[in-house]
Amino acid sequence: MNDVTRATAPASGNRIGLLLVNLGTPDAPTPGAVRRYLAEFLSDRRVVEIPALLWQPILRGIILNIRPRKSARAYAEVWTPEGSPLAAITRRQATALTGRFGADVVVDHAMRYGRPAIAERLAALQAQGCDRILIAALYPQYCGATTATAHDAVFAAVGAMRAQPAIRTLPPYYDHPAYIAALAASVRDQLHALDFAPDAIVASFHGMPQRTRDLGDPYHDQCQTTARLLGEALGRDLVVSFQSRFGRAKWLEPATDATLERLAREGVRRIAVIAPGFSVDCLETLEELAMQGRDQFLGAGGEAFAYLSCLNDSPAGVEMLATVIAEQLQGWIGAGSAANSA
Numbered sequence: 001m002n003d004v005t006r007a008t009a010p011a012s013g014n015r016i017g018l019l020l021v022n023l024g025t026p027d028a029p030t031p032g033a034v035r036r037y038l039a040e041f042l043s044d045r046r047v048v049e050i051p052a053l054l055w056q057p058i059l060r061g062i063i064l065n066i067r068p069r070k071s072a073r074a075y076a077e078v079w080t081p082e083g084s085p086l087a088a089i090t091r092r093q094a095t096a097l098t099g100r101f102g103a104d105v106v107v108d109h110a111m112r113y114g115r116p117a118i119a120e121r122l123a124a125l126q127a128q129g130c131d132r133i134l135i136a137a138l139y140p141q142y143c144g145a146t147t148a149t150a151h152d153a154v155f156a157a158v159g160a161m162r163a164q165p166a167i168r169t170l171p172p173y174y175d176h177p178a179y180i181a182a183l184a185a186s187v188r189d190q191l192h193a194l195d196f197a198p199d200a201i202v203a204s205f206h207g208m209p210q211r212t213r214d215l216g217d218p219y220h221d222q223c224q225t226t227a228r229l230l231g232e233a234l235g236r237d238l239v240v241s242f243q244s245r246f247g248r249a250k251w252l253e254p255a256t257d258a259t260l261e262r263l264a265r266e267g268v269r270r271i272a273v274i275a276p277g278f279s280v281d282c283l284e285t286l287e288e289l290a291m292q293g294r295d296q297f298l299g300a301g302g303e304a305f306a307y308l309s310c311l312n313d314s315p316a317g318v319e320m321l322a323t324v325i326a327e328q329l330q331g332w333i334g335a336g337s338a339a340n341s342a
């Protein structure tokens with residue numbers, strides 16, 4: 001049974017909390033910090049669905065002795081004065097949304113792995129008088145390895161509280177008109193600013209094991225729907241691929257690296273790459289796509305490559321988040337347009 005008596009009493013009040021949640025990232029681009037991060041991330045049974053008795057010896061004996069050094073070098077390539085891009089941009093999204101829904105909505109952010117921890121930020125929201133909290137896991141497409149594990153962490157924290165806040169979770173927004181419209185405008189604006197007319201646009205999504213899809217995870221289908229709707233909004237077909245394969249199992253296909261090389265070999269000269277499955281730019285987009293992907297495409301004979309940024313904390317990206325979040329706050333903060341009540 002949970003030890004509910006440990007939880008501190010909430011402050012009285014009837015405010016609303018909005019907790020943005022993202023994946024998490026190392027505290028520093030060093031092998032030690034990356035090792036700590038990967039140990040927590042890759043021990044999550046939602047992320048690696050191999051029995052712990054088999055997996056933990058592989059993780060502790062092999063992966064955590066090899067990968068942190070290599071990944072730390074990659075993180076160092078994209079690190080910013082504000083820290084890891086994922087942390088810095090998520091922080092800025094929270095700042096941009098603060099005050100957006102009125103004075104009674106307290107906005108905060110947390111990471112599934114590392115800091116700021118979900119349990120700590122939930123307690124902080126409660127201490128500020130929030131008796132209703134909306135959890136906005138910032139993944140447009142639902143995946144057990146991202147959305148569900150963030151929610152698991154929330155419910156585990158709430159499970160240890162004597163006085164629980166009411167909890168709502170943001171549904172996946174992979175087909176939301178505001179999300180599709182924001183992506184389409186962002187692609188158009190960036191291509192215009194670069195004066196770049198690509199022969200093909202590749203939409204690269206983070207991969208996952210094929211087995212996870214076979215077991216019923218809707219992630220793959222939601223990625224395909226996003227790409228179809230975005231293609232319709234842009235008036236052109238997108239090439240869909242899946243990146244960041246991890247381990248030996250079969251992952252979703254086609255793989256982004258193989259796709260970039262195939263397109264170049266087939267005579268596609270100019271491509272733009274977008275990453276609509278990532279709400280913020282991070283290691284996987286800035287290093288794996290914008291750096292490695294560029295080398296792969298140009299190395300296979302391509303002539304021009306452009307990586308187009310995620311929505312991040314751009315005004316249009318924040319507007320889109322405000323719209324999808326405001327829909328879930330309805331009833332808590334009253335009728336009317338919650339997004340415009342600042």
Ligand SMILES: C=CC1=C(C)c2cc3[nH]c(cc4nc(cc5[nH]c(cc1n2)c(C)c5CCC(=O)O)C(CCC(=O)O)=C4C)c(C)c3C=C
Nearest residue numbers: 023024025026047071086143145206208246277282283284
């Ligand atoms: C957006 C959706 C994501 C899915 C689905 C996902 C699944 C998934 N990832 C791994 C293994 C790794 N992912 C890593 C980084 C990483 N993954 C996502 C998002 C998804 N992952 C993001 C946003 C990031 C970037 C974090 C950052 O700090 O910028 C890494 C760490 C980096 C590295 O060492 O390569 C690993 C490992 C698995 C196994 C998985 C399974 C479904």
Ligand SMILES: [Fe+2]
Nearest residue numbers: 206207244284
């Ligand atoms: Fe990942």
Ligand SMILES: [Fe+2]
Nearest residue numbers: 244283284288
């Ligand atoms: Fe990667």
